[in-house]
Amino acid sequence: MKILLIYPSWPKLKNQPVFNLPPMGPVSFAATLPPDVEISFYDENVEPVNLDEASDLVAISCMLTCQIPRGYELADLLRKRGRTVIFGGIAVMLHAEETALHADSVFLGEAESRMGTVLDDFKNGCLKKTYNFLCDFPDMSLIGPARRGILKHSLYNYRGVQMVDLVHASRGCRFNCFPCCTPYLGGRKFRPRPLDKVAEEIAGIDNNRLFLVDNSLAQDDQWEKDLFKTLAPLKKKWISHPIKNDDEILKLAAEAGCWYVYQAVFDTSDYIRERIKKYKSYGIGVEGTIILGTDDQDEDSIRRLIDFLLEIELDLAEFTVLTPFPHTPIRQKLEAEGRIFHNDWVRYTAGEVVFRPALMSPDKLNEMYEYAWSEFYRDMSKEMKMAKLFLDVIKKEKADGSYRGRTVEQSNSRTVEQPNSRTAEQPNSRTVEQPNSRTAEQSNSRTVEQSNSRMSNDE
Structure with missing residues (x-):
């Protein structure tokens, strides 16, 4: 059996450097398929999709709300040609009823241990319109290594330098941040993977930057300590979302190879100032993630916030406009107050104002969004700041003997993973450029379902 797996394109944030991370969703989904299934994967962000390629089934994976319209367009074209299309992914869970209008089947939830049944239904001509596992989470021990062999690695680079590989050690989140859809998607329960399986997967990735x-x-102090102790012998360098503000944990993170973190900066408090200082005292870089347009912000407070960011010497900063994505607390609030302008999902990029702010006009918020980017990078460009972070990680790698020169080998050949080749990683020598991405609506400018511009201290 052959599946054509498509990851649709989406509009990028105009203020970010153009680069593409290898996606997490499709490779995680591919790992849930039986080993005799052949996969031909197209990431439309890096190459055009061949809609004429023969397959038994077409699967479309959508992570972002602004990606969904292109997914619908592709599905409509394919179904007119008589192809059977199934949708899955984070954005599909947020737009389930709408997606069903463009699909033969919609899969909701986490796919581990479920896809065998779905494919049997397809083979027997009884594919269901919806497979709903949103509130039925799989055993975390069933999560195996992502099927990265489907990726065409040479396409994921920035100026010829290979991007990081993505991996996860847990699912779910016990926090409930108002811009975030994660509680709806993964429940408010922290669900860690067995650490031996995490270590096995990471050790097998042909990339020492993750x-x-x-x-x-x-989310759990002891688990966090155990995770970092498990990672340390692997000599990988890695990026993550916030780490607990605890000296023992931060020391372990640094020893385990923490390169830098994405940390929300939501005010100008001494707590944030000291938080950033402590990261840096352990040699951990910081990229601030900043949401603009909250109900307590006006023009003056945003200007003060940007001055503060420059004062505390963040390594990088990413600015997004507050966006009311489906199934988030902020959407419920703004919807109830009649402040949402439209549901034109392709414009839900977190770089455009789609609601009425409380303390300024939409035009003023857009002006302040542009100001934030230009002012923060006034004296040093994004590219130069990124280069400084890479010099830091190269220095660390040379110090512990893990450095290797990795240049991208360009190739025009397609990657079609044959049956029974699930664990084969495409060997290539590679270097990693600056990643900017995220999980629960991960874009190649990170927070675009805004779950990682966190609104509490350690989220």
């Missing part, structure tokens, strides 16, 4: 895309590592 992004741990867990919603938050700071």
